[in-house]
Amino acid sequence: MNGFVLFGFVGSNLDFGSEHNRWHLWRPTVALGMHEELLIQRFELFHRPAEKELLETVMHDFASVSPETEVRSHELSLADPWDFEEVYGKLHDFVSNYSFLPEKEEYLVNITTGTHTEQICLFLLTESRHIPGKLIQASPPRRKHRDEVAGTYKIIDLDLSKYDRLASRFARDRQEAASFLKSGIATRNAEFNRLIERIERVVLAGPSPILLTGETGVGKSRLARRIYELKRSRKILDGPFVEVNCATLRGDSSMSALFGHTKGAFTGAVGERPGLLRTAHGGMLFLDEIGELGLDEQAMLLRAIEEKRFLPVGSDSDVCSDFQLIAGTNRDLGDEVKAGNFREDLLARINLWTFRLPGLTRRREDIEPNLEFELQQYTDRTGSKITFNKEAKKRFLDFATSSAAVWKANFRDLNAAIVRMSTLSQGGRISREIVEEEIERLGELWSDTTKENRTESRLLESILGPEKLESLDRFDLPQLAETLRVCRESASLSEAGRRLFNVSRTEKKTSNDADRLRKYLAKFGLDWEGVKAKSCVEQ
Numbered sequence: 001m002n003g004f005v006l007f008g009f010v011g012s013n014l015d016f017g018s019e020h021n022r023w024h025l026w027r028p029t030v031a032l033g034m035h036e037e038l039l040i041q042r043f044e045l046f047h048r049p050a051e052k053e054l055l056e057t058v059m060h061d062f063a064s065v066s067p068e069t070e071v072r073s074h075e076l077s078l079a080d081p082w083d084f085e086e087v088y089g090k091l092h093d094f095v096s097n098y099s100f101l102p103e104k105e106e107y108l109v110n111i112t113t114g115t116h117t118e119q120i121c122l123f124l125l126t127e128s129r130h131i132p133g134k135l136i137q138a139s140p141p142r143r144k145h146r147d148e149v150a151g152t153y154k155i156i157d158l159d160l161s162k163y164d165r166l167a168s169r170f171a172r173d174r175q176e177a178a179s180f181l182k183s184g185i186a187t188r189n190a191e192f193n194r195l196i197e198r199i200e201r202v203v204l205a206g207p208s209p210i211l212l213t214g215e216t217g218v219g220k221s222r223l224a225r226r227i228y229e230l231k232r233s234r235k236i237l238d239g240p241f242v243e244v245n246c247a248t249l250r251g252d253s254s255m256s257a258l259f260g261h262t263k264g265a266f267t268g269a270v271g272e273r274p275g276l277l278r279t280a281h282g283g284m285l286f287l288d289e290i291g292e293l294g295l296d297e298q299a300m301l302l303r304a305i306e307e308k309r310f311l312p313v314g315s316d317s318d319v320c321s322d323f324q325l326i327a328g329t330n331r332d333l334g335d336e337v338k339a340g341n342f343r344e345d346l347l348a349r350i351n352l353w354t355f356r357l358p359g360l361t362r363r364r365e366d367i368e369p370n371l372e373f374e375l376q377q378y379t380d381r382t383g384s385k386i387t388f389n390k391e392a393k394k395r396f397l398d399f400a401t402s403s404a405a406v407w408k409a410n411f412r413d414l415n416a417a418i419v420r421m422s423t424l425s426q427g428g429r430i431s432r433e434i435v436e437e438e439i440e441r442l443g444e445l446w447s448d449t450t451k452e453n454r455t456e457s458r459l460l461e462s463i464l465g466p467e468k469l470e471s472l473d474r475f476d477l478p479q480l481a482e483t484l485r486v487c488r489e490s491a492s493l494s495e496a497g498r499r500l501f502n503v504s505r506t507e508k509k510t511s512n513d514a515d516r517l518r519k520y521l522a523k524f525g526l527d528w529e530g531v532k533a534k535s536c537v538e539q
Contacts, residue, residue, distance in 0.1 A: 003041030003068075006032065007131065008110030009118050010047040015058050022061070026151050028112040028138040029058055033066030034150035041105070043071040044098075046091075046114070048078055081115045088121045095130045107133025108155065127158050134158065174200060180233075181226045185373045189363040195355060202353050203227050204234065209305060209325040209350045211333075214357035217410030220328040223357065224286040227326065231284070239283025239323065242276050246292040254297055259304075261313035275312060277304055280323040290350070291331040291342060298343045305349055325350065360407040360414065367400045370411065374418040386422040392432045396421075399439050406446045417442060459484055463531060464524070472524070480524060483517075484531060493517060493528045 008029060015027045033040060043062065047055045059071050076090050100107070109126045111119045125131050135156040141148040177200045178193070187193055202210065210227070212220040221243065228241040249257055256266075260275025277285060287293070293301065304310040305325060309318040327350050336342035360367065379385050388396065399405055400414075407413050421430045421438050460481055461469050472480070483500060490496035497513025521527055 003039035003106075004108045005042045005044065005105050005133075006040050006108045006110060006136070007044045007122065007133075008032075008046065008112070009114030009122075010045060010051050010055055010058055011113030012048075012051055012054065014113055016054060017057075022057075024149065026140040026149050027058070027061075028140075028151070029110070030061045030065060031150045032110065032136070032138055032153065033062045033069060035153065038153065040066055040069045040108075043069055045071055045073050046076050046118075047073060048081065049075060082117045084117050084121070087115075087117050088124070091118075091121050091125060092130065095125055100132055102132045107131060108136040109133055110136050110138065112136075112138040177204065177230055180230050181223065183222065183226060183373065185366075186369045187363070188365040188369065189358070192358055192363055192366065195357070199223075199227070199355055200230075203231060204236070207324045208352050209327065211351045211354040212326065212328045212357060213333075213354060214330065215359045215410055216330050217412035218357040218359055219411055220357060221286070221288055224284075224288075224326045224328065228284040228286075231324075237283050237324065239281055240279065241284050241286070242280040242323075243286040243288065244276055245288045247289045249293070249297070254294065255300070256313050258297060259300055259310050259312050260319070262315045266314065273312075277301075277310060277323065278312075278319055278321045281321040282323070284324045284326060286326045286328065288328040289330070290327040291329045291333055291336055295341075295343060298346045302343065302346045302349060360410045361405075364401040367414070368397055370414060371397070371400075371418065374415055375422070377415075378418060378422045382422075384422070384428060386425055386428050386430065388430045388435075389432070392430050392435045395432055396430075396435045396438070399435075405442070408446050413442070413445075459488075463526070468525070476524075483520065487517075487521075487528070487531050496528075 011027070011029055015029045017023075017025045017027055029045070032038065033043075045055070045059070055073055059073065062069065062071055074094065076094075078086055078090060080086060109122050109131055111122055113119075114122070122131075123135065126133060126135055135158065136153055137156065138151060138153045140151045174197070178196050181196050181200055187196075199210075202208070212223060214220060224243070225241060228237065231237045244257070255261075256273060256275065258276050260273045260278055263272050287301075300310055304321065308322045309320055311318055333342050333347050333351070337344045337347055375386055409416075417438050420441070421434050424434050424437075425431070457469075460477060463484055464472075486499050487496045490499060493514045497515075497517040501513050501516060518528065521531065
C-alpha cells in the first residue's frame, strides 16, 4: 500500500488563519500533512457552501506541505450541520457510493474538525465499517513547543478484537452477567451453561419478547427475575418487575387483572384498576404459564405487545404501556395452536427467542452446586447455618445423581428436600439418618412416576427387544409406549388409529387412521400383526 486515504471536514474555526499569522497557528487539517511518517495519498475533504474561501486556502496550504497528496473537495449542502439526521444521511449517502478498495488502500477518518455532530457521524460510520478504516485524532503542540505547529496525532483502531485488555474485560463482563443469571451457582452442565450465555447476549441486546419453556420447577420464574435484575443493573430498565401466573386468572376477572378497568365498568368495580400491563410500564412483565390464557385475553395481549396500547375494561380510549415481555410455559404451544387453544399469531410474536430450560435429571452434575446454593438460601432466610456431615452428604449426592432420583418437580423437589433436612437437623448438621429418611420420603413421593416408568420400559422391551430399545432416542420412547399400549388394548388397526388420532383426524378432509398408524409403526420396524402377537405372549 502506497499511503493513506484521509477523510475529514474543513474546520471552520480551527483551520482559519489570516494571511499574516496562519503559519504560526496549529491548523489541524493542514497539520496532518506536516508529518513525514504519515504519508497521505489522497484527501477526501468535506466542506459546506459558505466555506469555499477557507477551503481554497486550506487546499493550497496542504499542497505546499504535502505536494504528493491528491486533495479532493466534496461540498455537503447542510441546512443545519448540528442536525444529526441530516448530517448522518448525507455522509451515509456519500460513503455508500464511494469505491472503497481496502485490499489496496488504508483509510483514516479525521474526527478533529467539523461540528461535534459531524465528528460523531464519521465515528459511527467508521465503527459500523461503512468506512473500512481507522480514526485519526490530531492534537495541538504542547505549550512549551508552540513553534511546532504540526502538533501530534493518534490513530485509533475500532476493531476491539485487537485490544487484548478490552477483549478480556468484555469476556469478564459476559461471564459475570451469565453468573448473575445463574444466581452465582457454579453450574457444570455444558448444555445449560451455553444456554445461559445465549440468553445473556439476547437480553442485553434489546427488548424483544422471550419465551421460556420447560417442565414445572426448572426455574423459569427465578430466571425471569434475574433477567430483569440484570437489565435494571445495566440501566436498561427502570420500571417494576410484574409477575403473574396465568393459571390463576379465571373468568371475567382475568381481563380486568391484566388490562385494568374503569370505575363502574361492571358490578363491583367501585374504583379504577390500572391492571398488570400498565403497572409494568417501563419494566418487565412475566406471564408464567401463558398457555393458560383464554383466547380473548390472547388477542388483547397481542395488540399490547405490537402497538404498546390496549383498551381497559369499560373504557372508550386506549392506554399506553411499554414493557418487555417474558412468557413461561410447560406446554407445547405449537400443539396448543393445532388444538385451537392458542393463537398462532401470538405464538409467532412471542417465540422470536425461545429457550427451553433442561430438567434436573438432565443436569445431574449441577445437583451438588445447587445443593450448596439451597443450603445458603436456607441460612439467609432463617439465620441458621446448616451443613452436612461428610458421610451424609455423600449418601445424598449418590442418591440424587442416580437414576433412582426422578426429580419429578425438578428444583422444587430439591428445595423441599433441603428445607426438610435442614429443619430436622440438630446442631446445624444433617446426619446420615436424616438423609435416609428423606430418600425414603422422596421415593414415596415419586412412586407413581417410578411405577409408570417401569411399566413403560417393560412394554417397550417386550415388543422391541433390549437391543432395539437401547438404540432409540429418549424423545421417542413415551410416544411409542403410548401407541403400543393403545394397540394392545384395541381390537383392530382401525380402532387403534381412531383412538390415537381422535383430535387431529377432525382437521382432515379425509382420514385414514389405520394407514397413519401403520406408517408410524413402520418407522420403528414394527407392524400391527407383530405388535399384537407379542402383546398376547406378554399377557
